[in-house]
Amino acid sequence: MGPLYLDYQATTPCDPAVMAAMMPWFAESFGNPHSADHVLGRRAHDAVEAARDAVAALLGADSREVVFTSGATEANNIAIKGAVRFLAARGDARRRVVTVATEHKCVLESVRDLADEGFEPVILPVGADGRLDPGTLRDALAVPTLLVSIMAANNETGVLHDLAALAPIVRAAGALLHSDVAQAAGKIALDVRAMDLDLASVSAHKLYGPKGVGALYVRRRPRVRLAPLFSGGGQERGLRSGTLPAPLLVGFGEACRLARALRLEEGRRLAALRDRFLARLVAAEPGVTVNGSMAHRLPSNLNLRFADVRALDVIAHAPELCLSTGSACSSAELAPSYVLTAMGLDAAQAARSLRLAVGRYTSPADMDRAAAILCRAVADARAAGSGAAAHATHDDTARTETCRI
Known part of the structure; x- marks a missing residue:
């Protein structure tokens, strides 16, 4: 007998339907989705946009609110650093950025990195059950705060935070709310609007899609603005430059469609x-x-x-x-x-x-x-x-x- 894989939170295998959906886009329909002047480019563009629709449907978002990234780590960095830098550059005097001690390393390090730019990182404790107490969050937000990042489901324990109770506290304090939903997407019901999220990050390889792609939900109404992390051709509404990997995104979209159905x-x-x-x-x-x-x-x-x-x-x-x-x-x-x-x-x-x-x-x-x-x-x-x-x-x-x- 072969090995038994019981590490599905680390990564998942591509579903066979995902593999089948991706394969033609590697060698047959290989066009650049940003090349709108010919048929192969337009075909790739349409496939990418269909994938965007599928990701948006899984998250309960509008397609125009989905920005493709290389995965949840990049999405988390863009969300946290991009949001606070944009606000600070426009004269916002708030400096506090709040997250939770059990967050993924990329969230914790993104928040801590901001200390070098004059921001105040605040890392909140959790209880023995792994959950953030609403009173602890409320106390932290007594100081004016730019952004709060609270994951939906923990990557080690699988514990779910009570975002239904926590989101109103963040909203009342006037801060932005970001959530890393990479572990939750496809496993529990998600609706970024009902959850009142401003920003949310997801990764394809956690839900039977390919490695190397993910997405960031960026709320349009009321509009959330971000400063991009790097410069380039201005793809993805200027938030994430670079040629989109059409085959991987086709797989991401198929994985999201399967997740909704199953x-x-x-x-x-x-x-x-x-x-x-x-x-x-x-x-x-x-x-x-x-x-x-x-x-x-x-x-x-x-x-x-x-x-x-x-x-x-x-x-x-x-x-x-x-x-x-x-x-x-x-x-x-x-x-x-x-x-x-x-x-x-x-x-x-x-x-x-x-x-x-x-x-x-x-x-x-x-x-x-x-x-x-x-x-x-x-x-x-x-x-x-x-x-x-x-x-x-x-x-x-x-x-x-x-x-x-």
Whole structure:
């Protein structure tokens, strides 16, 4: 049997329908979508605009509010830096920019980078459930604020922020509201207008589309204005210059169309798979704990903490499973997950935690197999740890006896 992929929050495979939609645009209809003087260029342009319509429909936006980017990281940077720089350049005296301690690294670093330009970054704490308390946000916005960035769903824990309660607080304070919806798009219902968002970022590869493309929603009414991050030919309403990758955008559009059609049924199926897996795991390992709110979570995600074994040791004893200890962007770091420590876990507890996410191609048989493998891996890691501890104790005793001699 091959490996079991349970890291769908890191990335997703392209859906076969997405692959089929993209292929002709690489070699047959290869025109530049900005070349309006000939048929291949116009054909590519029309395909890109159809993709824009599909992304807008998934987000509940108008097509004219969708700006294509290379992914959510670029979209987050354009939204946060572009919005505050535009306002400051036009004499706005506010300097505070607010976000949350559990945000994706690209959001946290974008906000922190602005300190070098005279802005005031404010990073708000979350509770043990991983959610931002409305009172904490309200207190932070007592100081005039330019922009607030709060993700819809966390990339490590899958925890959902209560944007329905938080957005009115931001609106009452007169600040702009940006949300990174990359993990939420296609998994839960999204409507940027109903959510009262000014800006929202999404990435194709998180919803069975290709890597390398994403989008930024930019509200038109009332209009939100941004300063572009770099100069060029003025494509995408001057906000993101560069030739658009028509094949990838065609795939992005197809992925969004599929997500709209499949979301409800898929969400129910994935939640059932996840809950069945968790029940089997808890029955075999009563000490396992779910990090973050279970009631307010993506239907596909679990972030698990074991009682007495490190997650890296468990993963090492389960080579058949594709799992991670945190976000893909931070997996090379030796430091404990900043998301989990922000939720109150100490370094040892964070080190005993791993992320698991099921997806479109996960079957009940896969999850039964995964539960058996993971239970075995935990037992093996525990036994190996006990053996290592016993060996270390023996060595320490031997050294002590040597010293006495």
